[in-house]
């Protein structure tokens with residue numbers, strides 16, 4: 001891809017987007033300043049993951065690989081979900097070279113493909129005795145528009161629908177682990193602070209997935225990634241009110257802006273490289289932040305939480321607003337309808353357990 005659209009995206013974000021110069025909690029400038037001056041703690045010495053099995057999707061590279069490596073270091077068994085098996089095998093070989101006792105399994109999954117996700121969840125179900133924690137980390141960022149085979153923007157497909165489907169399909173085995181352990185298993189999605197930079201402020205949109213796809217396709221929005229992370233957060237919050245929290249709890253964590261391959265399309269451009277040099281955390285730091293949320297929070301603080309900068313953090317104003325909550329509820333129905341169309345009664349959709 002030529003660098004021009006990527007540059008355009010960055011300039012548009014910096015100079016046309018009204019969020020850029022917002023100095024409230026949601027703005028990227030306050031976020032970056034807080035990120036720059038917030039020290040990232042190491043994982044606690046006493047974090048012992050022996051006897052735990054932890055799934056990390058997208059664990060062949062970037063933050064996912066780093067999380068897998070840290071889990072193994074603490075004695076945990078890791079199942080890595082990868083789009084490409086050769087890339088997964090390379091990651092496994094690296095981990096086994098680094099840790100003699102590494103217990104790593106590679107399983108193929110394309111998070112943009114419902115059938116692949118269903119097959120993946122089925123394999124995990126039959127091969128893993130007790131899935132203690134699932135970290136849904138795989139995610140995509142692109143400056144070029146692409147549609148999934150189902151007709152949705154690639155960010156919506158992978159980051160939102162893919163993760164939501166996998167969350168639902170993993171619930172039975174997480175619940176089983178929760179019952180066996182006598183404490184809830186954990187489901188954690190890797191979200192993003194960019195959910196707060198999204199211009200999306202609708203209180204209602206009856207066809208949100210189609211509408212957002214069209215906006216991106218027609219060039220009326222260039223916020224595929226940000227909007228997908230907002231939708232993902234809203235859907236995880238909807239899922240949270242539908243869980244039996246004695247068996248499974250759900251949270252969303254962001255590593256903050258990190259130097260990984262995620263923004264490779266932008267990095268041909270000097271301004272992006274400068275931003276990365278000035279502001280980005282290392283993968284080591286980003287993985288520490290996500291894992292602290294996944295393992296150190298109490299069950300009460302983890303559930304329905306959003307974690308950033310090493311603590312439970314406020315989500316965006318819009319996501320907390322009446323309109324944002326109303327839209328979240330509507331989005332849940334729409335997402336369930338899409339998943340239902342593709343999976344029919346092979347997917348069990350939990351009912352809301354309490355009033356919000």
Ligand SMILES: NC(=O)c1ccc[n+]([C@@H]2O[C@H](COP(=O)([O-])OP(=O)(O)OC[C@H]3O[C@@H](n4cnc5c(N)ncnc54)[C@H](OP(=O)(O)O)[C@@H]3O)[C@@H](O)[C@H]2O)c1
Pocket residue numbers: 057058059060061062063064081082083084087109110111112113137138139140158190191192193254255256257258259260261262263
């Ligand atoms: N880096 C940041 O600044 C930052 C900030 C906030 C949140 N995050 C989030 O952190 C997570 C990890 O990102 P990263 O920074 O580590 O980026 P990365 O290095 O690009 O890793 C992304 C991972 O997701 C996988 N993936 C992408 N599409 C997939 C698909 N359709 N099916 C299966 N796997 C797929 C990639 O697999 P391939 O190697 O096969 O492409 C890769 O393993 C993402 O959810 C991202 O949104 C990152």
